[in-house]
Amino acid sequence: MLLLKNATAVQFAPAMVKAGVDILIDGSLIKEVGTNLAQKYPQAQVKDMAGKLVMPGIVCSHNHFYSGLSRGVIANIAPSPDFISILKNLWWRMDRALDEEATYYSGLICSLEAIRSGCSAVIDHHASPSFIKGSLNTLRKGFIETGLRGMTCYEVTDRNGGNKEMALGVEENIEFAKLIDAAKVKGEEPYLVEAHIGAHAPFTVTNEGLSMMAEAVKATGRGVHIHVAEDKYDVAFSHHHYGQDIVARLDSFGLINEKTLLAHGLFLSDSDVEILNTRDGFLAHNARSNMNNNVGYNQQLTRFKNVVLGTDGIGADMFEELKFAFFKHRDAGGPLWPDSFVAQLHNGNEVLARNFGAQFGRLEAGYKADLTILDYTSPTPLVAENLPGHMAFGMNSGLVNSVVVEGRFVYEDRAFPFDIAPIYAEAAKVAQRVWKAMDAL
Incomplete structure (x- = not known):
């Protein structure tokens, strides 16, 4: 004791x-x-x-550990005047450049920095299209080696390989959930990592992909973690191609429940907000990321039942994230005071409770x-x-x-129980290799 x-x-x-x-x-x-x-x-x-x-x-409720080697990235990145071009020119090249080693070091570094920032848990959302199978267990190793609690998932998408890529992403989510279940049955300790069924965003997942995800949810008992309405493009795409609001479309496949974690949600309709609230799901608010991508402000923040705070890959400093969330809200004319944002930070614990059963x-x-x-x-x-x-x-x-x-x-007392200097030195080498690989894409 x-x-x-x-x-x-x-x-x-x-x-x-x-x-x-x-x-x-x-x-x-x-x-x-x-x-x-x-x-x-x-x-x-x-x-x-x-x-x-x-x-x-403290819990960071939406993060991207695959961005861990992107800090100060030096690569030929074309001008990116809008959200979609930011994705295509930077992030979708970054994630395609990740292999097993880069995924491991990215996750390990992000786990260390989350702990040093005061986090005991991080909910991750992963993408590495060139290394799908086994990617989530590679991240799990970083969580366990550092002692950080967390969740992760693979973001199902069709943006690189259509139905085949979506199927591989769904399979990775299912296999990882099975691995977690097997570890629990064996009584492996510590039980630090759990699973979501991940997807990138509705505009890169077809109805066939959503059907596959629905089967994964049923098979594993896990919830969905997905970006929604981060930019108006996502909403317009859903209306144009499917004739539905975003959350209504997801809900029609049975993907909205008490374990659902929707990131951003800046431009959801009133009925979409009502669906999420009725199903008792969560919205992850990422103030700094929204500001960085110039996508706008979530004017409906006060209408969501369960709001949690995340960083969307901008580190895991939740003290800083809380400040930005509050100050940006006030700057936008919002009525909330710090107590509401502290409550949102606290709500990350409820996400853990529903998934870890503790x-x-x-x-x-x-x-x-x-x-x-x-x-x-x-x-x-x-x-x-x-x-x-x-x-x-x-x-x-x-x-x-x-x-x-x-x-x-x-x-403990501002120190890790092992030497982290070699990890950072090796990560720097891997980062340079990743940046070089980005320019070859």
């Missing part, structure tokens, strides 16, 4: 800030939260928090011991009532001291 002594316990929902708290961890779960627990559990290993903030682990997001007995620990000294009182204000205007990822996942430290 591990005892975190003298912590300042912080919880997002319901909001809580309480000093002088002891948190006892037994295995992967919180066993007890109280005071003077060292006397009650003398056999526990004790780590003094010295007043540090200890909060439920409890996340509270400092209570029986909840997963996934924790983010901060060195935060405030010049003003920190109490439950003003916690969201401190997160929006004070806290940042530079304050992350430690991260606990499944009851063990994966990042």
